[in-house]
Amino acid sequence: MKTLDVMVLGGGPAGAATALTLARHGCSVALAERSDYASDRAGETLPPAIQPLLVQLGVWEQFLEQKPAPSFGVRSAWGSAELRSHDFIFTPYGSGWHVARNHFDALLARCAAEAGAQVYSSVAEPQIVEKGKAWQIDLSTRGEHRRFQAGLIVDATGRRAAFARKQGARRILFDALMGASVVFPARESTPSGFTLIEAVENGWWYSGVLPDSRLIVVYMTDGDIYARTRKDGWRAQIDRTRHTRLRMNLRDLPFSETRLAAANTSRLDRVAGPNWLAVGDAAMAFDPLSGQGVYKAIQFGIRAADSILRRNGYGGDTSFQEYADAVARGHTSYLKSWYQFYDLERRWRSAPFWRRRNNRGC
Numbered sequence: 001m002k003t004l005d006v007m008v009l010g011g012g013p014a015g016a017a018t019a020l021t022l023a024r025h026g027c028s029v030a031l032a033e034r035s036d037y038a039s040d041r042a043g044e045t046l047p048p049a050i051q052p053l054l055v056q057l058g059v060w061e062q063f064l065e066q067k068p069a070p071s072f073g074v075r076s077a078w079g080s081a082e083l084r085s086h087d088f089i090f091t092p093y094g095s096g097w098h099v100a101r102n103h104f105d106a107l108l109a110r111c112a113a114e115a116g117a118q119v120y121s122s123v124a125e126p127q128i129v130e131k132g133k134a135w136q137i138d139l140s141t142r143g144e145h146r147r148f149q150a151g152l153i154v155d156a157t158g159r160r161a162a163f164a165r166k167q168g169a170r171r172i173l174f175d176a177l178m179g180a181s182v183v184f185p186a187r188e189s190t191p192s193g194f195t196l197i198e199a200v201e202n203g204w205w206y207s208g209v210l211p212d213s214r215l216i217v218v219y220m221t222d223g224d225i226y227a228r229t230r231k232d233g234w235r236a237q238i239d240r241t242r243h244t245r246l247r248m249n250l251r252d253l254p255f256s257e258t259r260l261a262a263a264n265t266s267r268l269d270r271v272a273g274p275n276w277l278a279v280g281d282a283a284m285a286f287d288p289l290s291g292q293g294v295y296k297a298i299q300f301g302i303r304a305a306d307s308i309l310r311r312n313g314y315g316g317d318t319s320f321q322e323y324a325d326a327v328a329r330g331h332t333s334y335l336k337s338w339y340q341f342y343d344l345e346r347r348w349r350s351a352p353f354w355r356r357r358n359n360r361g362c
């Protein structure tokens, strides 16, 4: 049995940032990831402000070596059918980025391993029991079995919050948004370098050109609306757009099946216990419209690591409470802007998707 200070469950951006930061500060930490990072993942647009976080993690050079595609801004038809531009050039860091998310996540996990974390991918659901003041964790990876004892568990398993919910934390849902994404060949004439957002009666669309010149197109709507309208088919939905359909050659077959992902705004009612913390989407999850999911996952991953280091050092018992307070403040301030942003779109006030979102901040 190996003894660890911390076991991090989930090797997305939040888990990798937590493990990397802890390892750099001399903690013995393991990162257990369910996947092998081979498949496409949702969340490919990173805002310009990701740069200082990646610099802080010490991975900026490695990130640039992956040749991410620069994203110079967002064009949106939101509140009116006309396209408006929001250029990143006026932000302190110049451009945002389009990345292949599985490669980006794998890079962060690799950097955590280089910093000294023990990283295990392709793990089956970890078996965890509390033994006195520690956790006993059984991990199976590709037929190999390992047993660990850890003083702390960090739940970075995404919206599932697989571990925290077993500790009795409840997920508070603010909507039922989901994303249906398809990857197409980009047309040669498709302008790249920006994210396109377009509101429609049943939700909204976003699209962006990935580093390998594929075009990802995502339909965001509520679960029940998707279920009701899916018989019309994806093509019928895209035909209702004005701008998004022009980015693709509709005669092309998509590279991929439609991939569905939960995209609700949600948070846990409790993000820390005496010997566990939740980070990233597990703790609080944002609407992809905000473009903040990965940024916040890394920012709060670093913060969670800091609160663990402070608790193990001079910070005493208040550091987890301070972390929980920071998560609560972060989510409250996000909710305010989220309500305001949806309220800007008033063209379909009687349509269920918008009726659920208009006037919510009042």
Ligand SMILES: Cc1cc2nc3c(=O)[nH]c(=O)nc-3n(C[C@H](O)[C@H](O)[C@H](O)COP(=O)(O)OP(=O)(O)OC[C@H]3O[C@@H](n4cnc5c(N)ncnc54)[C@H](O)[C@@H]3O)c2cc1C
Pocket (backbone or CB within 6 Å): 009, 010, 011, 012, 013, 014, 015, 032, 033, 034, 035, 042, 043, 044, 045, 046, 047, 123, 124, 125, 126, 156, 157, 158, 159, 160, 162, 178, 179, 180, 181, 218, 261, 262, 263, 279, 280, 281, 282, 286, 288, 291, 292, 293, 294, 295, 297
């Ligand atoms: C459709 C859609 C589009 C999005 N677009 C953007 C975008 O453009 N920009 C942006 O910044 N954000 C976007 N987001 C949000 C962003 O993807 C998330 O906020 C971000 O991935 C959160 O990181 P995380 O590490 O907390 O969780 P995740 O990225 O979900 O990582 C969780 C990890 O845990 C692993 N895991 C799960 N269960 C277990 C287990 N039991 N044991 C071990 N491992 C486990 C998973 O395999 C995964 O690797 C989007 C989300 C959706 C749904």
